[in-house]
Amino acid sequence: MSTLLALIIVLAILMTLVGGETGIRSFFSVLINTLLLILVAMLISWGVNIPIITLIFIPLKLVTIIYLGTHDYTVAKNSFIAALIVCLLVSVVILGGQWLAQAAGLGPEAGEVLVGLSQMPGLSYPMIAITVAIFSTLGAIAEAAVAMSSGLLELKKHNPMITKEELEASGTAIGNDVLGTAMNTILFGMFGSFLSLFLWYFRLGYTFGEIVNEKLFVNEALIIMYSLIGVLLTVPLSSLLLARGLGNSEVKNENGKSNPN
Template sequence: MSTLTTLIIVLAILMAIVGGETGIRSFFSVLINTILLILVAMLISWGINIPILILIFIPLKLVTIIYLGTHDYTVAKNSFYSSFLVCLIVSVIILAFQWMAQAAGLGPEAGEVLVGLSQMPGLSYPLIAVAVAIFSALGAIAEAAVAMSSGLLEIKKHNPEISRKNLMVSGNAIGNDVLGTSMNTILFGMFGSFLSLFLWYFRLHYSLGEVLNEKLFVNEALIILYSLIGVILTVPLSTFFLSRGMSDHNEVKNESRKSNTN
């Protein structure tokens, strides 16, 4: 049994113990999303139109992440709407800034690895960079939306008669905490994945200008910024959609109770 297989089994057991049914569904959500990413890579390598793949797989991944990670349909539905809207906005930002950055393709660091191989595979490197940035930011956006939905759902459970205004105030307070933790997670994730590259820059005495113009660094830094922008946009939009959706759901229940009483 390989190390990877062992860790996957340990992860599944822990998620089942800690999260119960929701943990098991979340584990399958991770597996399905991994399969979707592999499928996207395969379809791109086969020459399928990248913008069409992006439009198809963004809602698929959001549905997998949100609906399998949330047990309340109203919360999941409004989380999906807010995440999808944020993804569309961030996608426009990514298209604009990827075009201005002109950082797509392979950097000089990949030269030794690709010796003897063609660096012109017949695919659009700028579109691939856009796809990578969108799917990277999508994870942070969906995570923030699910965190917001879970917090607001617990508030609604403990105080079913809470007003929409108070729910939005509570959502903003939750959003501040989600925003802080998400930013730290994204930044430390970047530093951890790029630690060896940073050491290489230092040992080879790269100047600040060379680092800031390095393709690998620029692409990673842009993905971090896209993710942060997505999380920032997700917090207020999720609060608005979720508070409105749960308040409307509560109003419908009250009206049905009144009609039944009459």
């Protein structure tokens, strides 16, 4: 048994013990998303139109992440709508950012690895960079949307008489905490995965200007910025959509009784 397989089994067991049915669904969500990413890579390598692939797989990945990761339909529905809108908005930002950065393709660090191989495989590196950036932001956006929707829905269940204005104000307070944790998670994730490369830069005597103009660093930093922008947009949008949506629906309290809003 390989180390990877053993860790997957441990992950499945822990998610089942901690999350029960939702944990099992979340585990399968991870597996399905992994298969979707592999399928995207295969389709791109086969020459399928990259923008079409991206547009098709954005909602597919969001559905997999959100609907398999939560047990409440109201939370899932609101989170999906908010995440999809934000993803479309962030995609526009990504298009502009990648065009201005001109950082697509392979950096000089990959030279030794690619010796003897063609660096012109007939694919559009800028479009691939855009697709990678969009897919990289989906997880952070979906997580923020679910966190906001879950918190506000629980608040509504425990206090059915809360007004729409109070719910939106509570969403702002919850959003401040979500923003703090989400941004720290994104930033520390970047530094954790990029630590060895940072050490390599410093050991080789890279100047600050060389680091901020290096393709690997620029691409990673841009993805972090896109994710942060996505989270910033998701928090208020999720609060607004759920607060307005709950005003025209019924929410079940802890005893299973419906309370009209």
